[in-house]
Amino acid sequence: MINTKEHILNVSLKLFMQNSYKEVTLKEIVKQTGMSKGAFYHYFESKEQLFIEVINFAFSSVMEVPYSNFSKKSFYQFYHDYINYFINEEASKLTVNYISLTFDALKFVPGFQKKLLESQQGQMKAWKDIIQAAREQGEINSPMKDEEIARMFIYSIDGFGLHSVLEQADIEDIRNSLLTLWNSFYEELKV
Numbered sequence: 001m002i003n004t005k006e007h008i009l010n011v012s013l014k015l016f017m018q019n020s021y022k023e024v025t026l027k028e029i030v031k032q033t034g035m036s037k038g039a040f041y042h043y044f045e046s047k048e049q050l051f052i053e054v055i056n057f058a059f060s061s062v063m064e065v066p067y068s069n070f071s072k073k074s075f076y077q078f079y080h081d082y083i084n085y086f087i088n089e090e091a092s093k094l095t096v097n098y099i100s101l102t103f104d105a106l107k108f109v110p111g112f113q114k115k116l117l118e119s120q121q122g123q124m125k126a127w128k129d130i131i132q133a134a135r136e137q138g139e140i141n142s143p144m145k146d147e148e149i150a151r152m153f154i155y156s157i158d159g160f161g162l163h164s165v166l167e168q169a170d171i172e173d174i175r176n177s178l179l180t181l182w183n184s185f186y187e188e189l190k191v
Helices: 004-018 026-033 037-043 047-063 075-093 096-108 112-136 146-167 171-189
Strands: none
Touching: 004 026, 004 037, 004 047, 004 096, 026 037, 026 047, 047 096, 047 112, 075 112, 075 171, 096 112, 096 146, 112 146, 146 171
């Protein structure tokens, strides 16, 4: 059973996904949770504190990708593991509202940009490490630097995610299209 604080976070996340931070009122949050204002204040001091916790709650899986669970033996398998994780954990969140929520978080949540940048640095490191290992094992051979290859994969995720939102693509179509793109790029990198 979901606890009261999680209930407030889930309801608030839905509201913040439907409208911007500034448009969602405390009155609306209280009404949608079915709680009294006093009960709300038992869990959160303010709408601002609630928003910060909603952002931490909503973005934890985005910022804490389990790269250690992905293959270390093959670059090919690594990016397949990454896509499977992305599709299973993140693709359902890809909406215009989720993108708007990200920008609200950048504006209103202290330290969010820093956390996002740290997450991106971790992402870059994981990709560079597997690319370097693949190069050392003879799996790939390219005049491109490891970081350039990593950026091609990472930036294609970002661009693909945005286009998928705009086109309202099916999750399986996203997976197949991204795999096709990455497999083609991988073939160009192979020995």
